[in-house]
Amino acid sequence: LFGHSWGSMLATYYLSKYPKQIKSLILSGPGPILPIRSALARQPAPDSLALRNPKFSNREGNAATQNLRSEAMHYIAHTFGKKLASDNEADAFFTHLNEALQRSTTCNGEGLDPYPPGGGYYAHVRTIQSFQVPDxxxxxxxxxxxxxLLKGQCDNQPWGYTQEYLDLFEQARLVVIPDGGHGIREQDQERYLKAISGSVNQNLTH
Structure with a gap:
């Protein structure tokens, strides 16, 4: 079972409920195990891995795009399940937000295509709420x-979340993609696919 970013969170939770259906997991740019242990975000990475932060952070992307209306829109949707703005307005803001956030998915914030529209803002809010699941x-x-575990050298996901997978799973293995960010598939597709195919082939022979 393969999952990238949020998909890795879903894949891991699925494994916890249906372990007999999963032969192996491949998790790319893994997000945290649910429910999220926020304290892990402050855990430093070993110096031996030579990880580094991307030039731009999610915090900067949020700060550049948020305003009073967008904050109110989020609060009302999250707290009351109501829409302050129309779907069209909310989704347009979501595209604008993702355009800023995606700069943190590469090491230097460059070489990115325009972020495609069509994402559902209110569905995004509900997705985050769904992270509150039994441990x-x-x-x-x-x-x-x-x-x-496939992780770019300057992945924007905190190291502590990856470390928890290594601590929890006895058969976990980490591959760091040099000069790769959170979007490692687009940035080093050859090395990325080689690591995935090698893992699949190895598990098929066991």
Whole structure:
């Protein structure tokens, strides 16, 4: 089962509930295990990995795009499940926000195509709310499922979230893609696909 970013969070939670259906996991730019342990975001990476922060952060992207209306729009949707703005307005803002946030998905914030429209802002708010799930780490810990973790050298996801996978899964293995960001597939497709195919082939022979 493959998951990138938020997809890795979903894939890992699926594994916790249906372990017999999963032969192996491949997690790319992995987000945190659910429910999120925010304190892990402050955990430093080992110096030996030579990880570095991207030039632009998600915090900067949010600061550049948020205003009083967008903050009110989010608060009302999150707290009351109501829409302050129309879907068209909210979705247009979401595209604008993602355009700024995607600069953190490469090491230097360059070489990016315009962010495609069509994302649903209110669906995004609901997705974040869905992260509040029962903690199933106890169900994951004894599993012997092979887990491949692919992380760009300047991934925007905090190291502590990746470290938790390594601590939790006995059969976890980390591959760091040099000069890769969170969007490592687009930035070093050859090395990315080579790591994935190698993991798949290895698991098929066992």
């Amino acid at each position: 199933r780490r106890a169900q994951l810990q004894p599993l012997q499922t092979p887990v491949l």
